[in-house]
Amino acid sequence: MTKVFKFGGALMKDAGGIRRVAGLVSDFPGTQLVVVVSALGKTTNALELLLKSLLANDKTGIEKIFIRIRRLHFEIAESLFGNARHGVFDELNNTFEELNQILNKTFENRYEAYDQVVSFGEMFSAIIVNAFFKENNIPSRFVDARAIIVTDSNFTSASIDWKFTRQTVSDRLIPLLEKGEIVLTQGFIGADKDGNTTTLGREGSDFTAALIANIIDADEITIWKDVPGIMNADPARFDDCRKLDRISYHEAIELAFFGASVIHPRTIQPAQHKNIPLYVCSFHDPSSFTLISDDTSFDDRLPKIILKDNQALLSIGSRQLAFIAEENLTRIFETFSKHKIHINMMQNSAVSFSVCFNDEPEKLEALINELKEEFFLKYNSGLQLITIRYYNGELVNELTAGKKIFLEQRSRHTIQMLVR
Numbered sequence: 496m497t498k499v500f501k502f503g504g505a506l507m508k509d510a511g512g513i514r515r516v517a518g519l520v521s522d523f524p525g526t527q528l529v530v531v532v533s534a535l536g537k538t539t540n541a542l543e544l545l546l547k548s549l550l551a552n553d554k555t556g557i558e559k560i561f562i563r564i565r566r567l568h569f570e571i572a573e574s575l576f577g578n579a580r581h582g583v584f585d586e587l588n589n590t591f592e593e594l595n596q597i598l599n600k601t602f603e604n605r606y607e608a609y610d611q612v613v614s615f616g617e618m619f620s621a622i623i624v625n626a627f628f629k630e631n632n633i634p635s636r637f638v639d640a641r642a643i644i645v646t647d648s649n650f651t652s653a654s655i656d657w658k659f660t661r662q663t664v665s666d667r668l669i670p671l672l673e674k675g676e677i678v679l680t681q682g683f684i685g686a687d688k689d690g691n692t693t694t695l696g697r698e699g700s701d702f703t704a705a706l707i708a709n710i711i712d713a714d715e716i717t718i719w720k721d722v723p724g725i726m727n728a729d730p731a732r733f734d735d736c737r738k739l740d741r742i743s744y745h746e747a748i749e750l751a752f753f754g755a756s757v758i759h760p761r762t763i764q765p766a767q768h769k770n771i772p773l774y775v776c777s778f779h780d781p782s783s784f785t786l787i788s789d790d791t792s793f794d795d796r797l798p799k800i801i802l803k804d805n806q807a808l809l810s811i812g813s814r815q816l817a818f819i820a821e822e823n824l825t826r827i828f829e830t831f832s833k834h835k836i837h838i839n840m841m842q843n844s845a846v847s848f849s850v851c852f853n854d855e856p857e858k859l860e861a862l863i864n865e866l867k868e869e870f871f872l873k874y875n876s877g878l879q880l881i882t883i884r885y886y887n888g889e890l891v892n893e894l895t896a897g898k899k900i901f902l903e904q905r906s907r908h909t910i911q912m913l914v915r
């Protein structure tokens with residue numbers, strides 16, 4: 496039996512979480528196991544802030560955030576290892592020193608800088624988890640993801656070079672697994688062919704787990720979560736939510752695509768291609784899970800609600816009432832792609848084109864500067880994108896009551912509304 500486990504930052508926000516990870520891993524003796532970890536707690540967000548201070552040349556900000564990230568990791572390590580002479584502290588010190596040096600380097604652009612800085616969250620977490628596994632006599636072997644996950648150089652959302660990655664993952668991991676070692680690696684990061692660190696997009700560790708599972712032909716993937724499984728709506732916002740016990744790959748990919756945050760949209764395909772069952776499982780109660788597989792017989796018409804806050808809407812109009820058609824659209828899409836803005840919803844009329852996406856002010860500014868020469872632009876922010884799969888009139892009315900609708904799109908099964 497071969498399994499891939501992925502543990503996210505929300506589970507490993509303190510020493511207790513890491514103890515629990517080690518406990519779970521020990522519960523599967525005799526299983527060939529790959530463990531994929533992401534950054535501890537909210538470290539990735541903190542590293543994004545660190546980068547922001549770096550780009551703004553805000554020395555005080557850099558120092559403050561650096562110290563905060565360092566403290567979090569040392570506090571967790573101290574509570575796990577106590578003894579200040581444990582080797583993990585040297586390793587952490589060296590890696591923080593490496594980060595410090597990177598903060599003094601110059602980069603070609605902010606995307607490259609992002610990957611060199613933000614990838615450190617996964618380095619720190621892997622050091623601590625690996626040391627803790629060793630401490631608990633778990634036969635773990637750390638394999639740096641940058642040595643096995645080969646990507647292009649599209650920093651911040653790199654694509655996998657499947658040919659090379661297939662080779663390196665099989666060559667490196669399979670012999671270790673066959674020897675009975677538990678392989679530990681970082682999610683979210685990889686390296687391009689020149690050895691530069693790259694990242695796969697926020698929350699990308701799920702994808703790392705799925706792609707490794709695909710290559711080593713794992714029997715199962717488990718994404719451990721601090722929720723009971725995939726729910727039909729966010730329990731923090733709605734009463735009477737229901738857990739989906741079993742859903743198909745197709746249904747899961749639809750939900751992930753529309754923004755259900757429990758699972759990264761790129762995770763499903765590698766699992767589906769090899770027909771590997773994917774469990775989204777409760778960290779605290781492993782008997783509670785959602786099983787995603789090729790079985791469609793459990794898919795039902797229960798409405799599923801996905802809310803995405805902090806949305807921006809850009810309406811792009813042509814000058815002189817020229818049609819917005821193929822050529823203009825190509826230009827517009829190229830500009831979005833160049834600035835790495837992912838479109839959540841779009842709609843066009845004869846002379847205008849409306850696009851909804853996550854509001855990230857810096858990216859938006861760059862986009863507007865580029866498009867404003869050619870087009871009339873109108874912009875709204877602070878919107879919410881409501882998606883209901885298997886909608887009904889009553890639910891639509893309930894969710895839009897008192898709200899202004901900016902865009903609306905219906906298909907047979909799904910309605911999307913951009914509201915304020």
Ligand code: ASP
Nearest residue numbers: 533539683697698699700
């Ligand atoms: N640590 C990264 C993030 O927070 C990747 C992940 O969690 O999957 O986005």
Ligand code: MG
Nearest residue numbers: 503504533534
């Ligand atoms: Mg994370």
